[in-house]
Amino acid sequence: MERTADFVNDRVETMIRRCREAGMNVTPQRIAIYRALVGSTEHPSPEMLFNSVSRTMPSLSLATIYKTLETLETIGLVREIPVTGDRKRFDAILEDHHHLICNVCGSVGDYHDESLDALPPRRRLGGFVPHAVSVNVFGVCVKCREAASH
Amino acid sequence: MERTADFVNDRVETMIRRCREAGMNVTPQRIAIYRALVGSTEHPSPEMLFNSVSRTMPSLSLATIYKTLETLETIGLVREIPVTGDRKRFDAILEDHHHLICNVCGSVGDYHDESLDALPPRRRLGGFVPHAVSVNVFGVCVKCREAASH
DNA sequence: ATATATGCAAAGCTTTTGCTGAAGA
């Protein structure tokens, strides 16, 4: 939870509206999972979400996390992000932005750059029809750099 | 196998040299797996490599594919590429290039663009030290577009 | 009241690991 309460509440309201429009039930689990995801900047895995949400909702099951993420993905509220490694990672921020991926610890941070947002090739690429562009910058994050210098 | 024989042979020679330099044995399995990977443009998963290489080397095991990919990755001959989905995908082409990812069938194609190669932020990004940049363009590939129009 | 979702447990897949025999240097 690293974003402002106003931002998160705004997004949650939208999410509730979109669920109703899609004819889906609005359950406490769905709200809590979405709230945790939209409030986080670490692009959590299902397990990370489970650990954080189940603190306040101890009956929550990991299966519900998976089902909810898939459901929210189908109505365009959540997306899986491309990463290497063993766990899936998700994002609830769908606006153009890019990712800083740490080669040491695997953390995924956000990175905003309008010059990159502008670069999506809107033209066709040899028959491939582009919809969206995602830039991954690989390197070493602040924490790992500091840890290495000790 | 979609690249020229000369290109592939060249890379395989380099790979053999690098293995020796690293004090590793050069086995038929390692050569065959690397050859299949460097000769492919589809960024194969371990299973895809297994299917293609075991045609000519029936005794090959999937475990060897995994072990070999990891070994080759540690000496910088291979890398895992960031994708969504259930399977890992690998690339033996380490030079700057980017990926066209099909939202329909999950295929991963190459995409070369010098203007993108130039954009890696060489400066630090708020403490994050960038090493490499990878651009993923999501969209619909030629095959899926054609299939959809029938 | 009815349709939908949750939670549990089991199953399914991909990936990893341990060990023994085989092969490279």
Added chain:
DNA sequence: TCTTCAGCAAAAGCTTTGCATATAT
């Protein structure tokens, strides 16, 4: 000859699925 590797089978880990109960509308 000595070290490293391949293959097998078993284990481990993440994700999905089926079903009964609980909940949203």
